[in-house]
């Protein structure tokens with residue numbers, strides 16, 4: 079206490095006190111602004127996407143399960159027609175039936191496509207199908223997460239992950255943008271990335287590369303197209319899904335994930351989606367090297383055989 083008092087005395091004496099008080103006041107105001115904005119985002123209602131984009135088709139990749147399936151359900155509830163893409167036509171048919179039971183008036187196209195095999199030429203038939211539709215939303219959701227020791231990753235896994243996580247996002251976005259630019263209304267491209275991109279832990283090297291790539295893509299697309307297209311990148315944290323059965327206080331449900339991401343559309347171009355993941359990101363950036371290794375090891379041991 080005495081040290082602080084002496085410091086202030088010294089600062090006052092040298093007329094630095096008012097400067098320090100000003101800096102302190104700015105810091106407090108900044109903190110209040112951050113907390114205020116955080117609270118505001120929790121209570122702020124989302125945009126009406128049907129009014130924003132008009133009636134059209136919402137395309138969701140990786141729509142047969144997990145977060146993608148919940149996106150499809152939300153868009154159907156809003157009144158959008160759907161194009162659902164993933165490998166398994168049987169799983170897609172089940173999702174389609176489930177949605178049609180609630181919204182029989184919607185047009186739902188299901189397309190089987192394996193993004194791990196997708197070369198530029200393979201995307202052509204997909205493009206022909208989408209070109210016939212008024213696509214107003216694309217959710218680049220498909221993605222695979224694998225935990226590896228870097229030297230153990232096989233060439234097959236590298237290619238697989240890059241193609242599914244990165245190529246899909248690049249080619250799908252490139253495919254829909256020309257027609258989106260011709261629409262009278264705005265459109266939306268949403269990119270599912272991961273908070274692991276920034277709060278790196280051990281054993282996620284390749285996944286972190288792919289999520290960094292799609293986040294960079296989103297930033298660039300935002301600069302180029304945000305006048306006409308909502309480019310939103312969601313760097314989400316852990317979500318319990320069919321592939322991620324790990325459950326902890328950090329996990330949210332796919333339902334929570336999608337509703338919080340959709341609430342950000344039209345406001346934030348890059349966000350963490352759910353408030354829990356915003357806080358998680360703030361805390362994890364201060365993790366030590368040791369803690370990051372331990373964190374990675376825990377998940378690696380849990381999920382290495384998936």
Ligand SMILES: NC(=O)c1ccc[n+]([C@@H]2O[C@H](COP(=O)([O-])OP(=O)(O)OC[C@H]3O[C@@H](n4cnc5c(N)ncnc54)[C@H](OP(=O)(O)O)[C@@H]3O)[C@@H](O)[C@H]2O)c1
Pocket residue numbers: 139140141142143144145146163164165166167169191192193194195218219220221222223242270271272273314315316317318319320321322
């Ligand atoms: N869950 C998390 O904790 C978490 C955290 C951060 C970010 N994310 C990101 O969020 C997105 C969705 O995650 P999720 O947990 O919902 O995934 P998920 O439950 O594993 O679902 C993946 C979906 O993608 C499809 N799919 C997988 N490989 C495919 C391929 N080669 N070609 C076409 N479709 C394929 C699957 O259907 P088929 O089997 O029918 O093909 C399924 O519909 C991913 O991009 C992921 O990186 C998730």
